[in-house]
Amino acid sequence: MSEALRVGLAGLGTVGGGVIRLLDANRELIARRAGRAIEVVAVSARDRYKDRGVDLTRFAWVDDTTALAQQADVDVVVELIGGSDGPALTLARSTLAADKSFVTANKAMLAHHGYELATAAEAARVALKFEAAVAGGIPVIKGLREGAAANAIGRVYGILNGTCNFILSKMEAEGRDFAEILAEAQALGFAEADPSFDIDGVDAAHKLSILASIAFGTRPAFDTVAASGIRHLLGADIAEAAALGYRVRLLGLAEDGPDGLFQRVHAHLVPVDHPLAHVTGSLNAVVAEGNFVGRLLFQGAGAGDGPTATAV
Ligand SMILES: NC(=O)c1ccc[n+]([C@@H]2O[C@H](COP(=O)([O-])OP(=O)(O)OC[C@H]3O[C@@H](n4cnc5c(N)ncnc54)[C@H](OP(=O)(O)O)[C@@H]3O)[C@@H](O)[C@H]2O)c1
Incomplete structure (x- = not known):
């Protein structure tokens, strides 16, 4: 099996917490289907000490969300912060500028800046994925x-x-x-x-x-x-x-x-x-x-x- 895909996760609220729980519960199954494991390696949110009901001690904590894009051990950034501009957009731009793929559930950002981000992803030949931005779990x-x-x-x-x-x-x-x-x-x-x-x-x-x-x-x-x-x-x-x-x-x-x-x-x-x-x-x-x-x-x-x- 190939090496694990290493994820930097920004936002640990409803959806971010859900992603960690899902990856924990379905780790084997996902690795088998994807042909490689998917591992969160670094996380970021506002409050480092908030109890989120999941064990975060196994991940590197990154205070400055934008820095996730620069982490050498992060292959893909997943943005689950929200908001059309602000930290989510800064992170999207810096991830694509670093030639890394970007996943988001952020419909507000895509509605306003989707074309710019799609163009940047295409230029960098990386993926911009946003299934979760429309109709939640429906593919x-x-x-x-x-x-x-x-x-x-x-x-x-x-x-x-x-x-x-x-x-x-x-x-x-x-x-x-x-x-x-x-x-x-x-x-x-x-x-x-x-x-x-x-x-x-x-x-x-x-x-x-x-x-x-x-x-x-x-x-x-x-x-x-x-x-x-x-x-x-x-x-x-x-x-x-x-x-x-x-x-x-x-x-x-x-x-x-x-x-x-x-x-x-x-x-x-x-x-x-x-x-x-x-x-x-x-x-x-x-x-x-x-x-x-x-x-x-x-x-x-x-x-x-x-x-x-x-x-x-
Ligand atoms: N909830 C849903 O069912 C749902 C469905 C589809 C799409 N979405 C989309 O998914 C995204 C996340 O939604 P959510 O419901 O999970 O939101 P949420 O529960 O409010 O969580 C937001 C997370 O972002 C972090 N955050 C906020 N401002 C930040 C900043 N300036 N810097 C770093 N981190 C910051 C928060 O940190 P703290 O926890 O430390 O405060 C929190 O962990 C949004 O774009 C939303 O539209 C949500």
Whole structure:
């Protein structure tokens, strides 16, 4: 077997911790399938002394996150910090400039800087991988990029934000208004203290711009996504939709139309007999329509440590 692939891991929160646990649990299986072991050798986060429920003493601790890219014993950097700019972007640039491959779950960064980073990776002839940035554990990037590579995709759309889908499903099941369910979701830890990126459609727009760039072979164009969210929906709206045979879902949709790429995120009425009407709770789902394969449906967990670590 070849020598181990040595990973520098930046960010040890929900996803970073999940990646360490996954590599620990599935070490043998991954090595067998990959033909070489994958080993974390160095880690970085803000607080060195935080208890993360995993043993970090076996890894080198790097205070300055950017320095991970320069470590001679690091082959690949995995960025799980988040944020469109700041330390994540600095690390991405310095990793690619050091001719090392870069893996990230950071949709915000890719929506804003994806083209620059893809160009830098191509110039350095290294990999830029971001399966976890869209729809968590669902292998939709690989599915579209490889599985559906022989098809022209006419349309791609889906449920790209688990928090919104959780809230909408609960509004539907319990007939209550948005604000009440959001407060409950926050108390349970399903929604962020500042939920605006989720509920105003920004997070879904980040993911949609990446998905569309893969489906249509274009640059990610986050600025042209028309996005609105679900904060103004009432329980009565959902009940009215149900009476007419529809469910309400926040969808991101990208279409290759006569005027070019059309991208939008907003609450849609989905007929009850459409598969997306049956995607409930925090699940995500993506539909892609290819000219030879027809309608493809990808569904699964869009977030959480295990699913997202799987995609990483
Ligand atoms: N959570 C999910 O289910 C999910 C799903 C798909 C994609 N993602 C993406 O995955 C990425 C990570 O998400 P997460 O949920 O794991 O976030 P998180 O739990 O908030 O963890 C973020 C980590 O980054 C570290 N960090 C923050 N600022 C830093 C800085 N200035 N320098 C060094 N380290 C810093 C934090 O350090 P400390 O721990 O020391 O504070 C923490 O370990 C994000 O891009 C997110 O969008 C998350």
